[in-house]
Ligand SMILES: Nc1ncnc2c1ncn2[C@@H]1O[C@H](COP(=O)(O)OP(=O)(O)O)[C@@H](O)[C@H]1O
C-alpha cells in the first residue's frame with residue numbers, strides 16, 4: 059500500500075522560539091496550509107502542538123541557518139535572538155522579518171528610546187543611560203525621585219525593571235540589573251494601552267487593531283480589555299501613533315506599542331515586534347487574530363480585517379496555582395462559563411507561571427471581564 063499523499067504546504071514559516079506565541083501562530087497557520095518550523099528545545103509548547111522542531115538555540119548562527127534552510131521566511135516568538143547572528147542570516151540572503159535593524163528596537167531599550175524619542179520625535183518618558191548611582195542621582199536632580207531603572211537588554215515580564223527612591227536603592231538596583239542601565243522618569247500612569255499594527259512585507263499594506271487596555275499585576279500585563287476604556291480622541295491618537303511608527307520603521311510583520319496615558323497625553327513605553335500578550339484578546343475578539351495577521355504580514359499576503367466582533371472583549375491570564383496543580387485538569391469546569399474561550403500553552407505547571415489565558419466577549423467591558431475572570435479563576439482552582 060502506498061503512503062497517503064498530503065498536499066504541499068502553501069508556505070513555510072520559521073519561528074525563532076517555540077513558546078506559546080509560536081504555538082498559537084502554528085494553530086492559525088494550520089488552516090491556511092502554512093507549515094511552521096520552530097527553533098527551540100525539544101518539548102517547546104509549539105512543537106508539543108505539532109509544529110516542526112529544529113532543536114537548537116536562538117543565540118547560535120548554525121542553528122538559525124538550519125531553521126532558515128527549511129523555510130521561506132524567518133520570524134520571531136521572542137526578542138532574544140542574537141543580533142549579529144540575525145545580520146549574518148540576512149547577509150546569506152535569508153528573508154528575516156522583521157529585519158535585525160528593526161528588531162533591535164524591541165531588544166535594546168536604550169536604543170529604542172533614542173530612536174523613538176530623539177530621532178522620530180515621539181513622546182517618551184524622560185530617559186538617560188546611567189552607569190552608576192551618581193548618574194542616577196544626577197538624573198533624579200532633574201526629573202525627581204523615584205527613578206525607574208531598566209535593564210537595557212534581556213528584560214521581560216517586569217524582570218528587568220526596578221524602582222529606586224534613593225541613591226542607595228539605585229546602587230542595589232544597578233547591581234541586580236547590570237550596567238549600564240536605562241533610567242526613566244517615574245510616570246504617573248492613568249491607564250496603560252497597547253496598539254497592535256501589522257504591515258505586510260512587499261506591499262506595505264498596514265492595519266491597526268482597536269486599542270487594547272492592559273491591566274498589570276506585579277509589572278506584568280495580566281488582563282486586557284478591547285476596546286480600551288479611554289476617550290475616543292486618546293484611542294485615535296494611539297492608533298495614529300502606531301501606524302506612523304510602523305511606516306517610519308518600515309515594519310515587516312507585527313508591532314505592539316505599549317503606551318502610558320498620563321495627564322491625558324500619551325507616552326510610548328516599549329515595543330514588541332511579534333505577537334504580544336496584549337493581542338491575545340484578538341483571538342476571539344477580532345475578525346482576524348494577531349497570530350494569523352502576523353503570518354500574513356511576514357509572508358506579504360493580504361492582511362485581514364482588524365475590527366472587533368463584539369462591543370467588548372477581555373482576556374485574563376491563567377497562572378500556575380500556588381499548590382502546583384495543573385489548570386488543565388479543570389478545563390471542563392471552566393467551560394461551564396458561557397462564552398469563555400480557553401487557550402492553554404501546554405507548559406508544565408509551576409506556581410505563578412503563565413500557563414494559558416481565557417478570552418470572553420460581552421456587551422460591555424465589565425461583562426467580558428467578569429466572564430473571562432470566572433473561567434480563569436476556575437482554571438486556577440480559586441473558585
Ligand atoms: N517610566 C515608568 N514610570 C512608571 N511605571 C513604569 C515605567 N516604566 C515601566 N513602568 C511599569 O512597569 C511595567 C513594565 O515595564 P516595561 O518597560 O514594559 O518592562 P517589561 O519589558 O518587563 O514589560 C510597565 O507596564 C509599567 O506598569
Ligand SMILES: [Mg+2]
Nearest residue numbers: 215316327328
Ligand atoms: Mg512591557
